[in-house]
Amino acid sequence: MAALTVLGSQLFQLPGGDIFSQILTLIIYAFIFISIFYGQRIQLYIMLREVEGSLYKLKYIRDEGRRIAIETIKEIGKPQTDPTARVDRFLEYFTIAPQSLDPAGVVWKLEHILDVRDARFKDEVKLIAPAADETQANNLENTLEAAMALNYIYKVIRHYYLLGKKTLSLYIIMQIQMILPLVMREAEAYASALKAFAYGQPIGDGVGALVAAKLMHGRPIRKLPKDCVVAEVLIEGRTAYVIKAEGPGGNVGKPGDAIKTIIEENEGKIANIIMIDAALKLEGEEVGEVAEGVGAAIGGPGVDQFKIEETILKYRIPINAVIIKEDIGDAVSPMRKEIFEAADKAIERIKQVILERTKEGDKVIIAGVGNTIGIGQ
């Protein structure tokens, strides 16, 4: 007992004669005590504050997105009534993916759901903006979709923030704090996309469509299902069917259906298919780098890729891909100069592929994939 008293008096003895030294020692003891018992909680509050800061930014971006969408609708669509309430309703739209417990036929179910969604969006835009022409309506649809994505991101982050605050669970907060830099990058990309869509400026994702447009410009074109156009172009003695989504409105079309139509029109006698698309670059790679490979270069929910693969398998047609690298921010924001210039490099690469992989008189399909906003033909 005596030993414990001595130990205690030595441990908690405040060294130094003056009051400031004693206060400093007490502060150090308090700091150690707080770190041991409340360290995790302090860490939790620091993380919560970090998430809160990002949430403020997301809210600002979301509100700006909504404001830009409403202003653009008022400017272009000339609605009779205030579109705010309708826009707010639009921002809350959702799409339920089809059940895939029995995966057979799920692609067609998904396609149907996406078609219904697309038709619903188009109808809604027509109602909100009656004065908008087809190109403007497509751009407005894209603007609203970007605003919708921002609204969704904000709501999900807010959900986890409030859940973490309510439960004070370090793991909930930690998860959201860890992915936050990537989420913020995506949100910032959508924010810059909003302006591009509202003004009808070409975006980085449209570089595939730009390549096709450069190849087909000045040639007679005809429409293909769905929302696509095709032109017959002579390249190095081969007949090339150049396909792209119909511009200049914001539109990706259905390249799967378009390629299938051309293959069937030619009874499968296609020597090669070359697809051009923008692809996400890895950190350290240059923006606008052109790379070549095989396979169907097309993003999205996978319906078009599935259709293309089904058709080329049926007729055993080889498929090549030329991609132009960019990051997520570049893909949805106004097209960078490097990406624009990469279109000419991609054309050179396409010609090289045609020369190496086909012979004179052959027929090839060149499909430029991506959102054709701000790109005519």
Next chain:
Amino acid sequence: MSRSENKSSAATRVSSFVLLIIFVTLALALAALVLAIYLYNTAPEIAVYWLLLGFIGLALSTYVLFQTRQRILRLRIETPPITTTIECRKCGFKSVREFQRGDYVFKEVEPCQKCNEKMIITAIYREVREKSKTPSFPY
């Protein structure tokens, strides 16, 4: 098109309570520094503590104030200038101007100033000035 649009919203506003705390801390820190100067000749060992306290207070309040300002600056959606290039396919005359709503690649625009042939838009892009060209990882 404006370079940046910043509308005052709840996200950009700084709480007046936070500002009050910052300025009170700043005032107390300055008072501690003044006290330290006064005490320097009579009790230098105590003056050192006041000096330390003053500097810590000053550093903390300016840091928080700076961070608050940074948050407002970060909350801006930058819209970079977009360039439209117009070209005459006949004589090769080229002109560059700022993007206007309704512009799109391969759109026919006004006649050429030289040959009166219709000009077309051949490029629309934005130029990005990289902050640092040298990568931090040398490979």
